[in-house]
Amino acid sequence: MVAALGTMLVGAAGFALDAGLYYAGSRDLRAATEAAALAAAMYPAQATARAQDSLSRNGYDPTTLRSVELGRYCPDAALPAQQRFDPSLTRCPGNGVVNAVRIRTDKPSRQFFTRVLGGADPIPDLAASATAARIDEAGVGVSSGVLTVTNSLVNSVNDLLGALLGIQLQLNAADVQTLMTGYVDAGRFFDALASRVGESGTYSDLTSRSVGLRDLLLAAAAVADQPATAATLTLVAGRVNNSYSVPLQGLFGLGVWRNMPVGEADEQPGLRAGLNAYQLFAFAVQAGEGAIHLSDAVSWVVAGSTVRIAAVATGPLDRPRFSFGPAGETSASTSALRMQLNLGLNLSILGVGVDSVPVLIDIAAARAEISAIDCANTAEQARDSRVSVLASSGLVNAYIGRAPANAMSRPMPPLSASDVAPARILNVLNLITVDARAVAQPVMGNSGTLTFGPGGQGMIGRPGAPGSPASIGNGSQLGPLLTSLTSSLTASNGLQVKALDLCVWPLCDTSGVRAQLLGGITAPLAGLVGTTADPLLDNLLTALGIQLGNTTVWVTGVRCGVPVLI
Secondary structure, eight states, X not given: OHHHHHHHHHHHHHHHHHHHHHHHHHHHHHHHHHHHHHHHHHOGGGHHHHHHHHHHHTTOOGXXXXXXXXXXXXXXXXXXXXXXXXXXXXXXXXXXXXXXXXXXXXXXXOOSSGGGGGGGOOOOOEEEEEEEEEEEEEEEEEEOOOOOOOHHHHHHHHHHHXXXXXXXXXXXXXXXXXXXXXXXXXXXXXXXXXXXXXXXXXXHHHHTSEEEHHHHHHHHHHTBSSHHHHHHHHHHHTTSOTTSEXXXXXTEEOGGGGGSBTTOTTSSSOOOOEEEXXXXXXXXXXXXXXXXOOTTTOEEEEXXXXXXXXXXXXXXXXXXXXXXXXXXXXXXXXXXXXXXXXXXXXXEETTEEEEEEEEEEEEOOOEEXXXXXXXXXXXXXXXXXXXXXXXXXXXXXXXXXXXXXXXXXXXXXXOOGGGOBOEEEEEETTTEEEEXXXXXXXXOOOXXXXXXXXTSSBBOOBTTBOOBOEEEOOGGGHHHHHHHHHHHHHSTTTEEEEEOTTOOTTTTOOHHHHHHHHHHHHHHHHHHHSOOSSOHHHHHHHHTTOBTTBEEEEEEEEEEXXXXXX
């Protein structure tokens, strides 16, 4: 019995040993093959030699390498990973230059018992394959152009952001100026934030969380480029409540860095890019669930009329505000925004004041997408490389009238001209009533390619040196918006003045009433969306990081030759 069962026991033990050696060998060969693919992808022209050298340094005979295939990486996040390698160089967009390598290796597995089985041996030879690409990456951010810091802009920042936070923000002009010209190191900011909130996973894990606004600001202050920036961020952090939760997922896109463990910002490939301090603060406030009903917070006098912001609504955070990654799959955008304004006209029509003319302004998201990264073959790649960004400024539309009840909900629903009904803006003893409805022809934003680097419209930034932005579109495009809105208001179905049949002159002569109202409405609208150097609405929207008809793009850093497995 012992002899009979012993044979089976020895056979089982031998098979278990060989199977264990096979799985261990497969794991080691796969790791060595991936390392060889990464080494080969750095210099595809020398892919075979570099792959063999890498295998030798990891203890494998160079003959383990069976094949080397060159191709191009498709930077298309919609494609499955296995379809992103294009050996034909025809399917992927770009310049057709080889930037990816696929290698295959194999070797006999170590066997002790199962080898005696010959053709019945169930243990196969070891084999592995890996595909790697050299990914050139850059960081991109989108904002409005930074206006000159004036008292009006400072008031807008305090009123709007303070109202969203539910506090008295009380920043002065120097504070706003310091934030708008200050930067923080992106990678070190993520590391500092991970430490504050106790995140020990990857950068993707961190940016999938929601964090307290105070923690976010203190982490930014810890890695600010200038002591003044750090001091102002710390000051703001002391005035906000850490219970104000900020979801990070809508703010950042991390590209290939997303799978790196937190704490490795200075490792290769590191997160060497900058973030504008004001944009980080303003976009973080908008990302939270702050109160957006601002009727008691913001009120100005423009062209002899009172302008009050009744509500602000934003669209879904479908794209990050700051993004880092390769060309073709790295983009950023501002949020879509809808503002409901009430114009209180300082007019008295037959002894009755015009309290509120409802105006809605829709601003579609401005977008920027990295379309090409041309790395220089010099020792100063960060200085000499060029980054191309396809930028588009958002569509702008405006309405006068009564919008649907859910128009200002969050995220805001789509709104079309047919959804806007006439709004009653004047009632004189039920004898004369005035209804107003107007729809502006949309002002289309511009689009085009901006180049950053030597000879381009902007310069590439890096931690401690923000570079210079480039813009597309400008506020002067708003002239047609005002013209078409006024034209729509003067149409027969725009401003409707009705009088009862029993009225007597001068009540039945409504032409004077109509003329007064048209002048009273168009004057403050000109102050809001006109072409003045620093109009009120520019200040309001710049406080939120948006400028009508304008997209300002910042390339916050570039990194060449980052090899990744695909």
